[in-house]
Amino acid sequence: MSGPAVEVTGLGVVSSAGLSVAEFERAILSGKCTIGDISDRADGLRYTVGAPVRAFEPEKYFDEKSLGLLDRFSQFAAVAAREAVTEARLSEGSTKAERIGVIIGTANGGIDILTEGYLRITQGKKPRPLTVPMTMASAPASRIAHETGARGPVFGISSACASAAHAVVVGLTLIRAGLIDVAIVGGTDSCFCRGYLTAWDGLRTVSPDTCRPFSINRRGLVIGEGAAILILERAGRATTRGARPIAKLIGAGMTSDAGDLMAPDYRGMMQAMRQAMADGGIDPAAVDYINAHGTGTVANDRAEARAIREIFDSQSDVVSVSSTKSMIGHAMGASGALEAVATIVALTKGIIPPTVNYLGVDPECDIDVTPNVARAKDVHAALSNSFAFGGLNVSLAFLSAAAH
Amino acid sequence: MPEQGQTDLSERIIEFIRGEIQDKTIEITRDTPIESIQMDSIDVIEVLFKFEEEFDATVNLAPDSRFATVGEFVDAVIAQVPPKKAARVASKHKKKA
Numbered sequence: 001m002s003g004p005a006v007e008v009t010g011l012g013v014v015s016s017a018g019l020s021v022a023e024f025e026r027a028i029l030s031g032k033c034t035i036g037d038i039s040d041r042a043d044g045l046r047y048t049v050g051a052p053v054r055a056f057e058p059e060k061y062f063d064e065k066s067l068g069l070l071d072r073f074s075q076f077a078a079v080a081a082r083e084a085v086t087e088a089r090l091s092e093g094s095t096k097a098e099r100i101g102v103i104i105g106t107a108n109g110g111i112d113i114l115t116e117g118y119l120r121i122t123q124g125k126k127p128r129p130l131t132v133p134m135t136m137a138s139a140p141a142s143r144i145a146h147e148t149g150a151r152g153p154v155f156g157i158s159s160a161c162a163s164a165a166h167a168v169v170v171g172l173t174l175i176r177a178g179l180i181d182v183a184i185v186g187g188t189d190s191c192f193c194r195g196y197l198t199a200w201d202g203l204r205t206v207s208p209d210t211c212r213p214f215s216i217n218r219r220g221l222v223i224g225e226g227a228a229i230l231i232l233e234r235a236g237r238a239t240t241r242g243a244r245p246i247a248k249l250i251g252a253g254m255t256s257d258a259g260d261l262m263a264p265d266y267r268g269m270m271q272a273m274r275q276a277m278a279d280g281g282i283d284p285a286a287v288d289y290i291n292a293h294g295t296g297t298v299a300n301d302r303a304e305a306r307a308i309r310e311i312f313d314s315q316s317d318v319v320s321v322s323s324t325k326s327m328i329g330h331a332m333g334a335s336g337a338l339e340a341v342a343t344i345v346a347l348t349k350g351i352i353p354p355t356v357n358y359l360g361v362d363p364e365c366d367i368d369v370t371p372n373v374a375r376a377k378d379v380h381a382a383l384s385n386s387f388a389f390g391g392l393n394v395s396l397a398f399l400s401a402a403a404h
Numbered sequence: 405m406p407e408q409g410q411t412d413l414s415e416r417i418i419e420f421i422r423g424e425i426q427d428k429t430i431e432i433t434r435d436t437p438i439e440s441i442q443m444d445s446i447d448v449i450e451v452l453f454k455f456e457e458e459f460d461a462t463v464n465l466a467p468d469s470r471f472a473t474v475g476e477f478v479d480a481v482i483a484q485v486p487p488k489k490a491a492r493v494a495s496k497h498k499k500k501a
Binding site for chain 2: 065068069125126128129130
């Protein structure tokens with residue numbers, strides 16, 4: 001690690017498990033599965049389950065004009081950012097606007113408005129006039145900058161299911177490099193327009209029943225959506241304005257399999273986790289918890305379990321693992337940020353969120369996945385994994401705020 | 405002074421403008437300075453889109469074009485529509501009204 005230490009000083013969540021960090025935390029610690037029937041949107045597909053953010057009412061958060069400028073994925077991100085910025089008390093103190101960056105990951109961009117636009121063309125109409133700025137992958141970052149006044153580096157990042165995690169790493173790196181003091185980072189995606197659901201059907205990786213990561217009889221991933229935002233900043237700044245460090249972001253690892261587009265390679269996953277620990281200056285023995293990528297597909301979970309086994313060796317039975325996707329589905333470009341929040345919940349509450357829907361041990365995934373019920377445990381150090389199609393791997397290393 | 409058909413079109417464009425700007429209560433005439441109604445580039449794009457949709461017209465006006473008054477903007481929009489078509493769309497609007 002080089003450069004200043006970095007703290008997480010604010011969190012925000014929009015998810016199928018709640019529209020705030022508090023609701024999200026309650027849901028995941030109680031093992032609440034928010035995956036449900038979506039046959040109203042997925043009629044005729046091979047699957048009819050998903051985890052949309054049904055409770056989100058945009059008009060509660062935006063005036064009419066703003067609604068006309070924002071695709072759903074930007075709305076999610078902006079609302080999550082408001083919660084995170086409020087917690088970090090970013091408007092107080094003396095942070096210079098030029099020293100605040102916004103880096104937001106998205107796998108999809110504005111697919112709702114894009115899909116609607118194509119539909120309108122087929123009906124002989126024109127797409128909405130603002131379709132381009134609404135659907136660009138940088139739209140959420142731009143909106144958050146607009147709302148917060150951030151005038152530093154502001155851009156979107158895309159790496160499929162690792163988008164949010166890559167955004168977190170870039171924020172961390174910019175702070176370490178001394179280019180900014182505060183990074184508003186995270187990910188967002190809206191995933192329930194008909195075209196997108198149909199496209200996933202073609203990949204044959206979506207489960208027809210539910211999401212059972214690492215379990216026997218798991219049948220695939222379940223599509224989710226949402227956003228999560230983390231405020232990262234140079235350590236020691238937050239307390240001067242009355243905010244508090246929630247956790248420390250001590251390291252990150254990023255690798256690429258440079259191999260199969262869809263079949264994951266456990267070696268790339270392993271290397272990302274090793275890099276994150278080395279960057280954070282911790283040994284595998286120090287890691288208490290791993291928030292797994294854990295999609296619920298046969299291939300991902302087998303590879304990830306093997307990577308964990310290889311690194312943690314005899315300690316594999318001691319390190320706790322769980323997959324938040326068992327409760328909220330796969331929120332694509334948002335997943336890395338939502339799961340970073342889940343990881344931080346484990347650090348702050350001393351409770352490991354469970355892997356629900358678990359039916360029994362798959363011999364190829366023989367690790368402690370915290371089946372079905374949350375477990376109390378002191379967590380000082382934790383990893384959060386994100387592994388994307390294309391073989392793009394990210395692992396983030398967090399430390400509790402009190403740990404040294 | 406613009407002709408009657410053009411006056412109808414002007415009024416309709418002003419209605420579109422009123423629909424986009426934040427302060428709906430503000431009185432808008434041809435002489436109203438654009439600056440005073442805070443019509444931004446997004447509002448211009450929306451107004452032009454609605455005009456094109458309603459009148460099946462094509463307006464090639466850059467959203468960053470500068471106008472001092474609402475009247476100047478309205479005239480610039482109408483000038484983009486060929487005179488015969490302007491007359492047709494005006495009468496179409498009149499029938500609707």
